Amino acid sequence: MTMRPSLLEKLQRKLSRYAIRNLMLYIVIGMTAVFVIDMVVAPVTGFSASRWLMFSRSAILRGQIWRLITFIFIPPESSPLFIIFSLYFYWIIGTGLQNQWGSFRFNLFYLCGIIGSVIAGFIMGATTNTYLNMSLFLAFALIYPDFELLIFFMLPVKMKWLALIDAALLLLMLLTGSWADRLALVMSMANLALFFWRDGYQTIKNAYRRYQWKKNWRR
Numbered sequence: 001m002t003m004r005p006s007l008l009e010k011l012q013r014k015l016s017r018y019a020i021r022n023l024m025l026y027i028v029i030g031m032t033a034v035f036v037i038d039m040v041v042a043p044v045t046g047f048s049a050s051r052w053l054m055f056s057r058s059a060i061l062r063g064q065i066w067r068l069i070t071f072i073f074i075p076p077e078s079s080p081l082f083i084i085f086s087l088y089f090y091w092i093i094g095t096g097l098q099n100q101w102g103s104f105r106f107n108l109f110y111l112c113g114i115i116g117s118v119i120a121g122f123i124m125g126a127t128t129n130t131y132l133n134m135s136l137f138l139a140f141a142l143i144y145p146d147f148e149l150l151i152f153f154m155l156p157v158k159m160k161w162l163a164l165i166d167a168a169l170l171l172l173m174l175l176t177g178s179w180a181d182r183l184a185l186v187m188s189m190a191n192l193a194l195f196f197w198r199d200g201y202q203t204i205k206n207a208y209r210r211y212q213w214k215k216n217w218r219r
Helices: 007-018 023-045 049-053 057-061 067-073 080-101 103-124 130-143 159-176 179-188 190-218
Strands: 148-151 155-158
Touching: 007 103, 023 049, 023 067, 023 080, 023 103, 049 067, 057 067, 067 103, 080 103, 080 130, 103 130, 103 179, 103 190, 130 159, 130 179, 130 190, 148 159, 155 159, 159 179, 179 190
Parallel strands: none
Antiparallel strands: 148 155
């Protein structure tokens, strides 16, 4: 008997031709451009690309609708050296996810994260791409847990250990952070739940089966 295609498979068949190939490359290029403008142009002219692109509910309601999407191009605030490392890392995880899922599914995963962030932003007044980018990292760690990353370009650490640390920090934020941070975290991470709930359910199910088997074997 032939299995019926899932909703995701149906969407992929109809919309895959519209998927953006190398999406993460364009996002990284955009972040690089914003960082350079903020570092070089802003001190001279006072124009800040980040302030012009950041999510702002009040500005969007005044007609600046580009802010619904342009906030994804704002780079993390840090030193130039760390920015280079961060953007290179974003490119690695984005490319890895696209290679695993294909362009359409990766686009959809990222779009779901954007929608979650925007919803949180409209409720709380503002949002960032921090948790959205974190969802990419956690998704990459779930798919490639043994991928080794060179910390400070010399210390190899597997992704699964870094993901556990970040998951603990996110849980702490969920328990102790402000309601704005909590909402942004939950909404931005909704894409993880949508894409990995079956894997999580199967893992729990298999663990329960092993527990039941060990319990019966000891009798």
